[in-house]
Amino acid sequence: xxxxxxxxxxxxxxxxxxxxxxPHQLWWLAYLxxxxxxxxxxxxxxxxxxxxxxxxxxxxxxxxxxxxxxxRVGPFGLxxxxxxxxxxxxxxxxxxxxxxxxxxxxxxxxxxxxxxxxLAVVPFGKNSYLLDLNIGLLYIIAVGTLSTMxxxxxxxGSGNRYALFGxxxxxxxxxxxxxxxxxxxxxxxxxxxxxxxxxxxxxxxxPFLLLQPLGFxxxxxxxxxxxxxxxxxxxxxxxxxxxxYHTEYSGIRFGLLQLGEYAAASVPAAxxxxxxxxxxxxxxxxxxxxxxxxxxxxxxxxxxLVLFLFIWVRAxxxxxxxxxxxxxxxKFLLPLALVNIFVTAIEVQLWRQxxxxxxxxxxxxxxxxxxxxxxxxxxxxxxxxxxxxxxVAPVPISVEVR
Amino acid sequence: MxxxxxxxxxxxxxxxxxxxxxxxxxxxxxxxxxxxxxVQVEPYIGYLHRGTEKLCEGELYPQIxxxxxxxxxxxxxxxELCFCMAAEKLMGLEVPERAQYVRxxxxxxxxxxxxxxxxxxxxxxxxAMTPVMYAFREREHxxxxxxxxxxxxxxxxxxxxxxxxxxxxxxxxxxxxxxxxGLEQGISECDRLLSLNEAFLARTRGVGAISAQEAVEYALxxxxxxxxGVPYDLRAVEPYSLYDRFDFDxxxxxxxxxxxxxxxxxxxxxxxxxxxxxxxxxxxxxxxxMAAGVRRMPRPPKGESYMRTENPRGEFGVYxxxxxxxxxxxxxxxxxxxxxxxxxxxxLRDCYVADCVVVLGSLDIVLGDVDR
Numbered sequence: 076x077x078x079x080x081x082x083x084x085x086x087x088x089x090x091x092x093x094x095x096x097x098p099h100q101l102w103w104l105a106y107l108x109x110x111x112x113x114x115x116x117x118x119x120x121x122x123x124x125x126x127x128x129x130x131x132x133x134x135x136x137x138x139x140x141x142x143x144x145x146x147r148v149g150p151f152g153l154x155x156x157x158x159x160x161x162x163x164x165x166x167x168x169x170x171x172x173x174x175x176x177x178x179x180x181x182x183x184x185x186x187x188x189x190x191x192x193x194l195a196v197v198p199f200g201k202n203s204y205l206l207d208l209n210i211g212l213l214y215i216i217a218v219g220t221l222s223t224m225x226x227x228x229x230x231x232g233s234g235n236r237y238a239l240f241g242x243x244x245x246x247x248x249x250x251x252x253x254x255x256x257x258x259x260x261x262x263x264x265x266x267x268x269x270x271x272x273x274x275x276x277x278x279x280x281x282p283f284l285l286l287q288p289l290g291f292x293x294x295x296x297x298x299x300x301x302x303x304x305x306x307x308x309x310x311x312x313x314x315x316x317x318x319x320y321h322t323e324y325s326g327i328r329f330g331l332l333q334l335g336e337y338a339a340a341s342v343p344a345a346x347x348x349x350x351x352x353x354x355x356x357x358x359x360x361x362x363x364x365x366x367x368x369x370x371x372x373x374x375x376x377x378x379x380l381v382l383f384l385f386i387w388v389r390a391x392x393x394x395x396x397x398x399x400x401x402x403x404x405x406k407f408l409l410p411l412a413l414v415n416i417f418v419t420a421i422e423v424q425l426w427r428q429x430x431x432x433x434x435x436x437x438x439x440x441x442x443x444x445x446x447x448x449x450x451x452x453x454x455x456x457x458x459x460x461x462x463x464x465x466x467v468a469p470v471p472i473s474v475e476v477r
Numbered sequence: 478m479x480x481x482x483x484x485x486x487x488x489x490x491x492x493x494x495x496x497x498x499x500x501x502x503x504x505x506x507x508x509x510x511x512x513x514x515x516v517q518v519e520p521y522i523g524y525l526h527r528g529t530e531k532l533c534e535g536e537l538y539p540q541i542x543x544x545x546x547x548x549x550x551x552x553x554x555x556x557e558l559c560f561c562m563a564a565e566k567l568m569g570l571e572v573p574e575r576a577q578y579v580r581x582x583x584x585x586x587x588x589x590x591x592x593x594x595x596x597x598x599x600x601x602x603x604x605a606m607t608p609v610m611y612a613f614r615e616r617e618h619x620x621x622x623x624x625x626x627x628x629x630x631x632x633x634x635x636x637x638x639x640x641x642x643x644x645x646x647x648x649x650x651x652x653x654x655x656x657x658x659g660l661e662q663g664i665s666e667c668d669r670l671l672s673l674n675e676a677f678l679a680r681t682r683g684v685g686a687i688s689a690q691e692a693v694e695y696a697l698x699x700x701x702x703x704x705x706g707v708p709y710d711l712r713a714v715e716p717y718s719l720y721d722r723f724d725f726d727x728x729x730x731x732x733x734x735x736x737x738x739x740x741x742x743x744x745x746x747x748x749x750x751x752x753x754x755x756x757x758x759x760x761x762x763x764x765x766x767m768a769a770g771v772r773r774m775p776r777p778p779k780g781e782s783y784m785r786t787e788n789p790r791g792e793f794g795v796y797x798x799x800x801x802x803x804x805x806x807x808x809x810x811x812x813x814x815x816x817x818x819x820x821x822x823x824x825l826r827d828c829y830v831a832d833c834v835v836v837l838g839s840l841d842i843v844l845g846d847v848d849r
Contacts, residue, residue, distance in 0.1 A: 140610035236491050240513075240830070306604065306676055314499040314602045314834050393676045394604020396831040397513050 085203050089113060113205060114191075121190060124375075125338040126156040131379070132337075132386050139390035163330035171234060171323050178232025182225050183328040186335030189221040193342045198273050200355045200371035211272040212264070215346060216257055219301070222339050223249040226303070226310060229332065230320035241319025244397060245303065245310045251401050252300040255408035259293035262419035263350055276354035280431070284351040285438045288445040289415040291351045293408050295384070298343030300400065303336070305389035312394055340385065341378060348377035407452060414448050488516055491830075495524045499602050499834045502844030506821075506833065513829050518822045522815075525848040533808035538564060538638055538775050541805070546632040548810065549846035551594050554580070554587040554623075555788045557636040562717060563784035563795040564638040567777040570768045576640040577719050578760035582653060583626065583635070585749040585756070589660065590619040591789035592742045592749075593667070595841045599739055600671055602838035603680045608671045615663035618656055625652065638775045640767035650757055657750055664746050672743065681735035685824040685836035688733060695820040698813050699791025701840065704741045705733030711787040723755045735839040742841070774803045790814050790841055814846035 089112055094105035130145070130153055137144025145152035170179055196211040198204040208214055223245050230242020264270065266286060267278035275283075284291050300307035311319035321332045348354060354377070355370035395403065418441065426433045494505035503524035509517040529548060533541050545556040558580055565572060572580075593616040597609030620630045626645050627633035635642050646652075671677050687695070692705035702709055708729045712720040728744030730737030779801040785794040791813030798807040817840040824836050 136606070140607050141614055142610055236489060239489075240491075305606070308604070309831070312604060312831065314604060315831050317498060390607050391674075392605070393600065393671075393674060393680055394831075395676055396680060396829055398829060399679050 085113065086110070086205065117194060117205070118191060121187075121194060121338055121341075122334075124341055125334060127153075128341060128379075128382055129156045129337050131382065132389075135383065135386045136390055139387070160330055160334075163327050166326035168326040168328060169323075173234030174323060175232040175234065178228050179323075180328070182229035182232060183324070183331035183335070185228075186222070186225050186332055187338055189218050189225075190335065190338040190342055192218045192221075194345070196272055197345045197349060198276060198354055199374050200369065203355075203371060204273060207271055207273045210270045212260060212270045212275070212350070215272075215342075216253075216260075219339075219342055220249060220253065222335070223301070225335070226320045229324070233320070233323040235323050237316040237318070237322045238320050240316045241310045241312075241322070245320065247397070248300055248303070248307065248309065248400060251404035252297040252408075255293050255404055255412045256297035256301065258409070258412035258416060259290045259297065260350070261412075261416045262287045262290045265416075265419050265423045272349050272354070275350055276356065279353045279356070281434055281438065282351060282353045282358070286434070286441060287351065287415070287419070288442050289411055289448065290419075291347070292445070292449070293412050293415070294351070295343075295347060295381075297404070297408060298347070299385060299388065300404070302339050302343060304340060304385055306392040306394050307400055308389075308394060309397055309400060314394075341382065344378045344381040344385070345374075347381045348374060352377045352381075410452060411448055414444065418444050493833070494521075500837065501598065501842055504818075504837075504842070504844055504847070506837075508830065508833065510830055513831070515825055515828050515830060515833060518825045518833070520818055520821050522818060522844075522847050525844045527849070529849045530808050530810055533805055535804065537803050538777075538805070539773070541808070542636060542638075543632065543634050546634055547845060548812065548849060549788060549790060549793070549814070549843045550631060551591040551843050552587050552789045553631060553633050554583045554636065555786060555793065557633065558584055558718070559784055559786040559788070559793050559795050560797075561636045561638050562786065563782050563797040564775065564777055565768075566784055567780055567782040567797060567799055568638070568771075568775065570639050570771065572640055572768055573765045574719075575644075575761050575764040576766040576768075578756050579641060579645055579649075579766065580636060581719055581723075581756045582753050582760070583623070585752045586619050586622065586653070588749045588789045589664075589746045590616050590623075592746045593619075593664075595742055595789075595838075596667055596671070596739075598841075599735075599835070599838040600677075602834045603677055605671060605674070605677065608667060611663070611667050611670060615660055615667070618659060618663075622652060622656055625649075637767065637771075639771035640765070644766045650760065650762075653753065654757055657754060661747070661750055664743070664750075668743055672740065678736065680831075680835055681739060681839070683732070684735045684832050685828065685839060686732055686734040687820065687824060691823070692733060692820075695823065696816045697791065697820060698816065699787065699789070700738055700741045700745065701791060701813075701817055701820075703727065704730035704737035706731055711785060711792060717784070717786060719756070720752075722759065723752045725749075725752050735835055738839040738841075776801060776803050777805075785811065788813055790843065790846060791816070810849055812846045812849055814840070814842040814844075815849075817842055818847055 086109060089109040090105055093108050094102055097105055133155070134144040134146075134152065145155035148154040148158045170176055193215050195205045196208045196214055198207075226245040227242045230238040230245065233239075263275065263283055266283065267275045269275060269278065303310040309315075311321065316322070321329055324332055355374040357364075357366050357368065357370070357373050422437050422440065426437070429437065488509045488511050491508045491510055492505070493508060494500040495503040500506065505521040505524065507519045507521065508515055527547070529544050532544055536544065542557050542560060545560045546553045548556050593612040597612035600606075600608030600612075623633060624630050626649065627635035627642075687697075687705055689706040692702050693707065697705070698709070706729055708727050710727045711717070712725075713727055725748045728741045728748065730741050777797070777799040779799060781796070781798040783794060783796045785792055787793075792811065793813055794811030796807075796809035796811070797805055800806040821837065821840065825833055828836065
């Protein structure tokens with residue numbers, strides 16, 4: 076018996092299902108088969124989730140932009156991602172002459188790997204996780220970084236200057252945003268006292284969104300930047316560098332890159348749902364409502380709520396410039412993250428075992444601190460950027476002859 | 478002695494265009510970049526050169542109007558107007574009032590349509606994907622009105638030397654009047670959507686700025702010049718057609734940066750609608766739309782004339798030389814976009830790669846106008 080079985084109900088259930096069919100001395104085979112089954116299930120769940128997310132994004136962007144979005148293939152256009160995939164499969168696969176063939180073909184293949192690795196430790200529901208890793212959060216951050224390496228592989232291997240631009244931007248952005256991202260989670264660690272995602276969920280008597288507004292804000296922004304979505308989608312800024320790192324890709328390789336990118340978007344969403352929104356827990360149970368829906372459904376509802384937030388931001392905000400993106404990480408998010416750690420540390424030191432009233436006091440203090448810090452810092456930054464005079468005022472006709 | 482290996486910065490040469498998502502047509506820029514900084518820019522034009530000036534020498538006067546439609550294809554009416562007025566000036570024609578009013582209404586609506594296009598395109602260049610949809614929703618209303626009047630959405634061929642091809646359809650006034658409140662609201666919506674967006678401000682303020690002095694020296698005109706702080710608008714400075722009868726303001730910027738150029742155009746849309754409203758009020762309901770005694774194949778007398786009008790992109794000029802035949806001897810076109818492109822290397826000094834598309838977008842060039 077492996078250590079995984081001891082506390083893992085999914086794995087234990089599947090294992091006991093398979094072990095019933097075989098002689099007792101083949102328990103290790105059942106152990107393997109159970110693992111493989113769960114992997115296949117998880118992989119398909121991720122792909123399905125990605126397809127739904129892609130459809131949702133296109134439909135919602137349509138709504139934001141006074142148009143319809145895909146609505147022809149299947150009911151409400153739900154089959155559009157599959158139709159697109161089929162089309163891409165039929166396209167010619169071109170490897171440009173200037174490309175480094177090995178890197179160029181490697182990149183799409185490994186694109187989705189980090190996503191699957193990360194999801195191994197995310198609890199989808201009550202007792203539904205593959206592994207309750209005791210360094211779960213650290214593991215997620217470390218493995219999630221790999222996707223940027225893939226972008227660099229693709230950009231460097233393409234032998235295209237636009238792609239190279241995209242690749243260098245991806246790395247620069249990763250290095251800058253990794254710092255505030257990790258620091259924003261320190262407050263959560265202080266409160267939960269654990270890096271395990273399961274324990275973090277269980278430690279949330281109040282969702283950490285209330286207790287850690289600054290941490291949530293910083294983590295959300297930094298993860299948008301890290302998965303290269305608007306307004307931080309400099310890596311594939313179509314108006315500047317055509318398509319960035321995947322300029323040279325075509326056919327199913329392009330499809331795989333897109334797939335990996337969309338799948339990667341659900342990772343930070345899952346982490347936010349787990350760490351800040353109490354994961355699988357039903358938010359209405361403390362209010363005395365009946366707990367009807369399964370915990371998995373709550374988890375996915377929360378994930379898609381976060382994804383909706385990402386889509387909303389993308390539809391609203393123009394793309395920032397590279398120096399502004401860097402400056403935002405180092406001059407804005409990093410100080411905020413430090414303020415958050417400082418305040419949370421003091422609170423944790425003051426109230427070792429907080430009562431509910433003390434928790435609410437903490438909520439109040441943290442929201443005030445967040446408002447003051449964000450407001451003050453953005454005003455301080457504005458002073459450098461804004462000009463004192465109003466730029467345009469309609470003036471009466473006057474003729475100036477030079 | 479062992480020499481330490483040093484990493485030398487390398488300037489990369491990036492070819493932007495002629496096929497690029499945001500060069501607004503077949504325009505090519507060669508950028509020399511040091512990391513993300515632009516060291517040098519070289520614009521290349523001519524990919525859309527159709528030799529319009531030379532073609533004009535071989536065509537009859539009514540046929541030339543179709544060529545002018547294809548110059549600045551976002552401001553067809555304004556182009557037609559300028560050529561027709563150049564010929565009318567040479568022939569000494571008095572265009573009937575009703576025709577003049579219709580011309581003004583259509584030209585100003587075309588200015589709004591063109592600026593809406595600019596608005597959406599600049600948003601896209603800055604990476605905002607939503608504004609363009611709102612802009613096109615409004616533009617569509619104008620396009621429909623154009624279609625109702627001229628039968629075409631783009632290449633109208635509606636103005637004639639001496640007037641109009643035919644009278645506007647019945648109910649023209651009401652149609653345009655009903656259009657205006659929706660347009661005004663739509664423009665306000667667009668304004669609220671993008672103008673004061675923090676990220677948009679960060680991308681456009683202080684980017685690609687040019688002083689009034691330099692703008693004049695580069696022969697910039699139209700919104701480019703006014704954004705730099707020179708209140709110069711041909712409609713006011715030397716009113717042609719009926720522009721002396723309308724009351725309108727000239728929006729002027731102070732910094733000459735991308736945001737000013739953007740804001741000037743947004744304000745101009747409102748002013749254009751003001752002009753349309755006044756023109757509709759003053760427009761006579763009846764009357765001829767063609768000057769009396771103009772032949773179907775006009776033959777301007779021997780001589781030359783120069784006419785310049787305020788196009789959405791700036792000062793559009795036509796120099797017409799006639800030898801008395803049914804074909805012009807020479808036509809020279811002064812295109813506003815052409816002058817704007819000239820200033821591009823100057824505007825992109827010390828900019829980032831990302832700025833280059835925003836600055837280009839703020840010039841609002843139309844390649845048909847640049848290359849002619």
